[in-house]
Amino acid sequence: MTNTPNPWHGKHVLITGVCGTVGQELLRQVVDAGSEAVIGIDNNETELFFVDQQYADHEHVHIYLGDLRDRDKLIRKMNGVHIVLHAAALKHVILCERTPRDPIQTNILGTQNVIDAALANGVERVIFTSSDKAVNPTNVMGTSKLMGERLITAANAHRHQNDPIFSSTRFGNVLGSRGSVIPLFRRQIEQGGPVTLTDPDMTRFIMTIEQAVRLVMDSVFLARGGEVFVTKMPVARIQDLAEVMIEELGEGDIEIRTIGTKPGEKLYEELMSDEETRRTIELPDYFVVTPAFRNVYENIEYTYPQMGPLGVDNPYNSSIEPAMDRETLRTFLHEHQLIGDPA
Numbered sequence: 001m002t003n004t005p006n007p008w009h010g011k012h013v014l015i016t017g018v019c020g021t022v023g024q025e026l027l028r029q030v031v032d033a034g035s036e037a038v039i040g041i042d043n044n045e046t047e048l049f050f051v052d053q054q055y056a057d058h059e060h061v062h063i064y065l066g067d068l069r070d071r072d073k074l075i076r077k078m079n080g081v082h083i084v085l086h087a088a089a090l091k092h093v094i095l096c097e098r099t100p101r102d103p104i105q106t107n108i109l110g111t112q113n114v115i116d117a118a119l120a121n122g123v124e125r126v127i128f129t130s131s132d133k134a135v136n137p138t139n140v141m142g143t144s145k146l147m148g149e150r151l152i153t154a155a156n157a158h159r160h161q162n163d164p165i166f167s168s169t170r171f172g173n174v175l176g177s178r179g180s181v182i183p184l185f186r187r188q189i190e191q192g193g194p195v196t197l198t199d200p201d202m203t204r205f206i207m208t209i210e211q212a213v214r215l216v217m218d219s220v221f222l223a224r225g226g227e228v229f230v231t232k233m234p235v236a237r238i239q240d241l242a243e244v245m246i247e248e249l250g251e252g253d254i255e256i257r258t259i260g261t262k263p264g265e266k267l268y269e270e271l272m273s274d275e276e277t278r279r280t281i282e283l284p285d286y287f288v289v290t291p292a293f294r295n296v297y298e299n300i301e302y303t304y305p306q307m308g309p310l311g312v313d314n315p316y317n318s319s320i321e322p323a324m325d326r327e328t329l330r331t332f333l334h335e336h337q338l339i340g341d342p343a
Contacts (some may be wrong), residue, residue, distance in 0.1 A: 008033035017088030019047035021177035025213045041066040068110025074117035084126040096141040107144035128168040139264035156226035167223035172205030193254035200239040203318040207233045226291040235323045268319035282308040
C-alpha cells in the first residue's frame with residue numbers, strides 16, 4: 001500500500017486577508033498541511049502584529065503589512081509563490097453601501113491586482129473566496145464579489161498552458177466569524193436582551209469556519225479552472241437559532257424583537273442561481289458551477305471524482321432546502337463548539 005503524496009509539500013503559499021476569521025484559519029490549516037513557506041498579507045496593522053507573534057517560532061511563516069490596492073507590492077510578494085488563497089475583501093454590507101468606491105477599489109480592482117501579480121510571477125493556482133451575496137446580488141458588496149468571480153473566471157478563460165489555474169469558492173454564513181449573527185446574539189443575551197431579528201421567517205445556509213476553509217483547501221487541487229465551488233451545508237431558521245441560543249445561554253425571560261429587514265437584505269440565501277443549474281456538476285460534498293463561456297486558448301475537461309451528470313434540478317436556495325429542526329440545530333451548535341460546552 002502506497003501513501004498518497006501530500007500536495008502541499010514543498011509549496012509556497014500566499015494568503016491575502018490573513019488577519020480575518022477565514023484568513024487566520026487558512027493560515028493555521030496551511031501550516032499544518034506541511035507547506036514549505038507561507039506568506040500572509042493584511043492591512044490590519046494591529047491584528048497583524050498579534051498574528052506575527054503567534055507564529056514567531058515558525059521560521060517558514062512570513063507576515064507582511066500590505067493592501068490589495070498596491071499592485072506592485074503584490075507582484076513582489078508573489079515572487080516564488082505556487083498557490084494564492086485570496087481571502088481579503090471588504091464584506092460589511094451597510095458600510096460598502098455607504099461608500100461604494102471602497103469595495104470597488106478593494107473587491108474588484110484589488111482582485112484584478114491579485115490576478116495580474118499571479119500572472120507576472122507564474123503562480124500555479126489562485127483560489128478566490130466569494131460569497132452567497134454574489135448570487136443575484138441586491139447590494140454593492142454582493143455585486144463587487146460577483147464581479148470578483150467574473151474576473152477570476154475571465155482570467156482563466158484567457159490562460160495559456162503555463163499560466164495559473166484560477167477558480168472561486170462561494171461561502172454561506174460562517175457561524176462564529178466576526179460580524180456574524182452568533183456573536184451578535186451572544187452579546188444581546190449577555191445584556192439581558194432583547195435579541196433582535198429582522199424577520200422570523202428568514203433562513204440561511206450555515207457553515208463553520210473549519211468547513212469554509214476545508215472548501216478552500218479542497219478546491220485548490222480539485223480545480224480545473226474557471227469554476228465556482230459551492231459546499232453543501234445545512235439550513236437554519238434565524239428565529240430557531242435565536243431561541244436555541246436563549247435557552248442555552250440566557251437567564252430569565254429574554255425578549256425576541258422583530259425589527260424588520262435591512263435595505264437589500266434577502267429573506268433567504270442563494271448559493272446557486274436558476275441560470276447556473278444547467279451548467280452545475282454535483283459532487284458528494286460540493287456543487288461545481290462551470291463557466292458560462294468557453295475558454296479562448298484551451299478546452300478544459302471538467303471531470304472530478306464521484307461526479308454526477310452536468311445539470312441539477314433546482315437552484316441551491318435556503319427557502320427550498322429543508323431547515324434543521326431545533327434539536328438538530330442545538331446539536332450542530334454544540335458539536336462545533338459554537339455556544340460552549342453542552343454541560
